[in-house]
Amino acid sequence: MIIFGTSARTKTIGEGLFYCPNCQETRRYELKQARQFFSLYFIPLIPLGEAGRFVLCQTCGMAFQPDVLNMKPQEKPPDLAGLINTAKARLEGGYPVEYLVRDLTAAGLDREVAWATINAVVGVGRRTCPNCRLSYAATVTVCPECGHSLDG
Numbered sequence: 001m002i003i004f005g006t007s008a009r010t011k012t013i014g015e016g017l018f019y020c021p022n023c024q025e026t027r028r029y030e031l032k033q034a035r036q037f038f039s040l041y042f043i044p045l046i047p048l049g050e051a052g053r054f055v056l057c058q059t060c061g062m063a064f065q066p067d068v069l070n071m072k073p074q075e076k077p078p079d080l081a082g083l084i085n086t087a088k089a090r091l092e093g094g095y096p097v098e099y100l101v102r103d104l105t106a107a108g109l110d111r112e113v114a115w116a117t118i119n120a121v122v123g124v125g126r127r128t129c130p131n132c133r134l135s136y137a138a139t140v141t142v143c144p145e146c147g148h149s150l151d152g
C-alpha cells in the first residue's frame with residue numbers, strides 16, 4: 001500500500017489531521033486526487049475510490065481510501081459511557097438534544113447511533129424552542145437557553 005513518487009501524478013485537494021491506522025496515532029494527512037494515468041498505474045496497489053482520491057499519511061507515507069478519515073481510534077474516550085449514562089438525566093434537565101448529539105459524536109459515537117441512543121433514553125418526542133431552534137426532551141417545557149416556552 002505504500003506509494004512511491006506520487007507527487008508528480010497527484011494533486012493535493014485537502015489536508016488535516018486524521019487517525020492513521022498504520023501509525024495508530026493522530027497524524028497529518030493530505031487528501032490526494034489521482035489523475036487518470038496515475039490511478040491506472042496504481043490499481044494493483046491500492047483500490048482507489050471512484051473519484052481517484054486517497055489519503056496519504058504524512059508520517060508513514062501509507063495511502064488509504066478516503067473513508068479512513070471517519071475512522072476513530074480503537075479505544076473509546078473514557079467519558080463516552082458517562083455521557084450515555086447521564087444522557088436521560090441531562091436531557092430531562094433541559095440539555096438540548098443537539099448539544100448532546102454533538103457531545104456524543106465528539107466522544108466517538110456515530111451520529112446515527114447518538115440519535116438512536118437519545119431516542120432510546122427519552123423517546124422520540126421533542127419540543128423545539130421557536131427562538132433558539134434547539135430541541136428538547138418532551139418533558140422539558142421551557143427553554144433553559146432563552147426562557148421561551150417550548151412548542152409541543
Ligand SMILES: [Zn+2]
Pocket residue numbers: 020021022023024027057058059060061062
Ligand atoms: Zn501513518
Ligand SMILES: [Zn+2]
Pocket residue numbers: 129130131132133143144145146147148
Ligand atoms: Zn430558546
